[in-house]
Amino acid sequence: MTSRASERGGALVMAMMLVVVTGTLLTSMTQGNRFLMTDTVDERATMQALQAAEGGIEQARWRLQHDPKFAGEVLRIGNAEVTVKVLALPGGEPSWQATAMARTQPRGANGLSVQQTVVATLVGDGGLPAATQWRQLGSDR
Numbered sequence: 773m774t775s776r777a778s779e780r781g782g783a784l785v786m787a788m789m790l791v792v793v794t795g796t797l798l799t800s801m802t803q804g805n806r807f808l809m810t811d812t813v814d815e816r817a818t819m820q821a822l823q824a825a826e827g828g829i830e831q832a833r834w835r836l837q838h839d840p841k842f843a844g845e846v847l848r849i850g851n852a853e854v855t856v857k858v859l860a861l862p863g864g865e866p867s868w869q870a871t872a873m874a875r876t877q878p879r880g881a882n883g884l885s886v887q888q889t890v891v892a893t894l895v896g897d898g899g900l901p902a903a904t905q906w907r908q909l910g911s912d913r
Contacts, residue, residue: 814884821874821888822908824852828872829892829903832856837900840866852876858894867895867904 827849835842836858844857852874861867875887889909894901 814886817876817884817886818888820850821852821876821886822890824849824854824874824876825872825888825890825908828854828856828874829870829890829906832858832868832870832872832892833894833901833903836868836870836894836896849874861893865895866897866901867893868901870894 828847831847831854832842832844835845841860842858844855846853846855848854854872854874857871859869859871861869869891870893871889871891873887873889876885878885891905891907891909892903893905895904896902
């Protein structure tokens with residue numbers, strides 16, 4: 773037969789173990805959610821920069837349609853500052869190498885600034901130049 777005092781002690785130990793296990797699980801879940809949130813914010817900033825760089829190439833195509841001597845500009849697309857540079861390539865048919873580098877502006881206290889660069893070879897005479905080559909360079913954070 774067990775005494776009441778030893779039963780109370782056993783219940784207290786079990787309750788303390790339950791609190792420790794529950795606290796450990798909650799801490800682990802919270803930490804995992806924080807890492808997931810950080811990865812999501814990083815991915816969003818990277819996609820914004822890439823889309824802005826692609827928009828810079830499209831701007832270069834449009835400008836070259838109207839002015840074949842267009843050499844570049846700096847513009848704002850969404851949350852990014854985009855630097856567009858255009859270099860005429862030698863050869864018979866009009867062609868250019870267009871480079872668009874986009875850097876997102878940091879937002880909030882822990883804002884992340886991401887850079888993406890897209891390089892395209894543009895070819896065409898009189899109309900909207902076609903992109904014959906298109907490549908994305910690595911991102912920079």
